Amino acid sequence: DAKTTQPNSMESNEEEPVHLPCNHSTISGTDYIHWYRQLPSQGPEYVIHGLTSNVNNRMASLAIAEDRKSSTLILHRATLRDAAVYYCILRIIQGAQKLVFGQGTRLTINP
Amino acid sequence: DGGITQSPKYLFRKEGQNVTLSCEQNLNHDAMYWYRQDPGQGLRLIYYSQIVNDFQKGDIAEGYSVSREKKESFPLTVTSAQKNPTAFYLCASSISGTGRNQPQHFGDGTRLSIL
Numbered sequence: 001d002a003k004t005t006q007p008n009s010m011e012s013n014e015e016e017p018v019h020l021p022c023n024h025s026t027i028s029g030t031d032y033i034h035w036y037r038q039l040p041s042q043g044p045e046y047v048i049h050g051l052t053s054n055v056n057n058r059m060a061s062l063a064i065a066e067d068r069k070s071s072t073l074i075l076h077r078a079t080l081r082d083a084a085v086y087y088c089i090l091r092i093i094q095g096a097q098k099l100v101f102g103q104g105t106r107l108t109i110n111p
Numbered sequence: 112d113g114g115i116t117q118s119p120k121y122l123f124r125k126e127g128q129n130v131t132l133s134c135e136q137n138l139n140h141d142a143m144y145w146y147r148q149d150p151g152q153g154l155r156l157i158y159y160s161q162i163v164n165d166f167q168k169g170d171i172a173e174g175y176s177v178s179r180e181k182k183e184s185f186p187l188t189v190t191s192a193q194k195n196p197t198a199f200y201l202c203a204s205s206i207s208g209t210g211r212n213q214p215q216h217f218g219d220g221t222r223l224s225i226l
Binding site for chain 2: 101104
């Protein structure tokens with residue numbers, strides 16, 4: 001399975017933008033990049049996904065490098081409720097939608 | 112509201128017992144999944160089902176069994192053969208079992224502990 005690499009932890013302040021990086025140097029041309037986040041004692045929550053172009057939705061933006069070997073999840077204005085573990089995942093399995101989770105980035109938001 | 116319901120939230124098992132975790136969805140999704148999460152780790156796939164009456168083993172299926180008799184239900188049985196069952200169990204669903212651009216929707220999990 002193609003692997004993603006994320007920092008173990010990051011910290012930011014409330015109402016400031018947050019940029020969460022992800023490296024995926026072994027990505028193939030048809031692999032989608034997905035982001036999920038998980039709050040304590042809850043199931044993961046879908047955030048955003050993309051293939052080649054940058055993507056925006058109500059929760060976040062996803063910036064994908066031109067060579068697709070890295071991507072960045074952008075939270076435009078962090079709130080305390082954004083404190084969670086963020087997982088960057090490559091959807092690479094044909095015929096089944098298996099999500100291969102790494103250890104993710106634990107994001108702390110300071111008030 | 113549509114969603115995934117897992118029950119119970121907390122479950123205790125004695126050594127040698129089988130236990131069944133419930134997962135129900137009202138999203139009309141074809142595909143359902145079971146994951147296991149250990150402390151400080153990401154999720155690992157136990158079983159998945161792309162359609163009713165069909166399911167496949169994931170990465171860590173040993174000691175677990177499932178059934179998919181109805182579209183909305185995908186119960187997971189943790190058998191006595193699972194030697195280290197203490198974990199957080201998460202159920203998910205997606206619109207279909209194929210395609211790589213469809214998000215999965217997760218329940219809030221069941222925490223299983225051994226007495």
